[in-house]
Amino acid sequence: MRAVIFGASGLLGRSVVRAFDDMSVTGTGFSRTVPGLVTLDATSADSIERLLGRDQPDVVVNCVGERRPEVWAGTPAQARGRNIDAARLIAEGARRCGARLLHISSDYVFDGTAAPYRPDSLPNPLNAYGRWKLLAERAVRAACPDAAILRLPVLYGHAQFAAETNLTEIARQVGAGARVELDDVCVRYPTHADEAAEVCRRLAGALLRGQRLGSVAHWSAEQGFTKYQMAVLIAHRFGLSADHIRAGEADAASGERPVDCRLDCQDLPEALGPVRRLFSTEFPPAVEPWLFPAGPVPS
Ligand SMILES: NC(=O)c1ccc[n+]([C@@H]2O[C@H](COP(=O)([O-])OP(=O)(O)OC[C@H]3O[C@@H](n4cnc5c(N)ncnc54)[C@H](OP(=O)(O)O)[C@@H]3O)[C@@H](O)[C@H]2O)c1
Known part of the structure; x- marks a missing residue:
């Protein structure tokens, strides 16, 4: 079987490439040119056409996106x-x-006002990113009616730089010791990218077997935390002080961040079998390297 993973240089795409190790995989990057990945602009129809025409994949995974608030604004x-x-x-x-x-x-x-959300719950995005993701879902549905759409919450994993994930950035702030205020209202469900990638792998398998699934699926870790609670959790886990971290409400106060988008994901284990939960074992090694101001020591 052949797979093309668009956005394979990103946080989720890197995990998806690893999870698809039983297929022949072509991954794409854009600004991060990585050996083994094809550099491609996914806003160019010709580039996509050429790659898919050359590879003739059985399955395509789209992990391309722009999730950085500074880019949405700038x-x-x-x-x-x-x-x-x-x-x-x-x-x-x-x-x-x-x-x-x-x-x-x-x-x-x-919009975060009526969690938990089922795959058929009514979307109502609060900010530009949410509106773009919803418009993207509709565009995908129109262009490829039998596509599977997987909604995910905030991810973490093997980060390449601290700001690549919320958890690793918060770990950096815990370790740095400088006074900082973190939102203590909006609840997130940090989900390991490898766990999400395993779900992608199983969903792809189901698609290829012709198994009937809903067109939208949800996956999420079970534990919810505010950013402040994540900082306290990290500090406790590593015996560090969290006295320099204050609880605030910056994210909630903007009105642009949903307060609680817990995803109801019970349909997927029923359809695909149980998926191993990674939070308790994998959050400490994911954040530990970023607790030290110099960043991770190269191995
Ligand atoms: N991370 C999260 O917390 C989270 C939560 C829910 C949903 N998601 C969604 O999951 C998907 C993957 O997110 P991620 O966290 O892996 O994001 P990411 O780390 O920022 O990766 C984004 C990927 O898109 C690629 N890309 C950006 N612009 C491109 C372009 N014009 N042409 C081709 N490729 C382009 C990037 O390539 P370069 O880096 O090489 O430029 C990178 O491979 C996105 O749809 C995102 O919205 C993410």
Whole structure:
């Protein structure tokens, strides 16, 4: 079986490439040129067409997205393109080459007022990113009606830099010791990218077997934390002080961050079998390297 993973240089895409190790995989990157990955702009229909025409994959996974708030604010047209145009073009390409498509979306399509959210709950995004992810879902559905859409909450994992994930950035702030205020209102469900990638692998398998699943699926870790609670958890786990961290409400006060988007994901284990939960074992090694100001020591 052949797979093309778009966005394979990113946090989730790197895990998805590892999880698809029983397939012949082509991964793409964009600004991060990594040996073994094809450099490709997913807002270019021609580039997508050429790659899919060459590889003729059985399955395509779209992990392309722009989730950095500074990019949404600074270059919104670019961020919109990376979230919506890329989704539509990849979906059109997958349909044309006859591949099954798995598209990644976000819990930010919901407004956070009525958790838990089922896959058929009514979306009502509060910010531009959530609106783009919802428009991307609709574009995918229109271009490739049998695609599977997987909504995920905030991810963490093997980060390449502290700010790549909320948890590792918070670990850096715990370790740095400088006074900082962290939101203690909005609840997140940090989910390991490897766990999400295992779900992607099983979903792809189900698509390839022709198993009937709902067109939208949810996956999420079970434990919810505010950013402040994540800081306290990290400090306790490593015997550090959290006295320099104050509880605040910056994210909630902006009105642009949902307060609680807990995803109801009970349908997936029923359809795909139990998935190993990674939070308790994998959050400490994921954050530990970032507790020290110099960052991780190269091994
Ligand atoms: N991380 C989270 O907390 C989270 C939560 C829920 C949903 N999601 C969704 O999950 C998906 C993957 O997110 P992630 O966390 O892995 O994001 P990420 O680490 O920022 O990776 C994004 C990927 O998209 C690629 N990309 C960006 N612009 C591109 C373009 N114009 N053409 C081709 N590729 C482009 C990036 O390539 P380069 O890096 O090489 O430029 C990278 O491979 C996204 O749809 C995101 O919205 C993420």
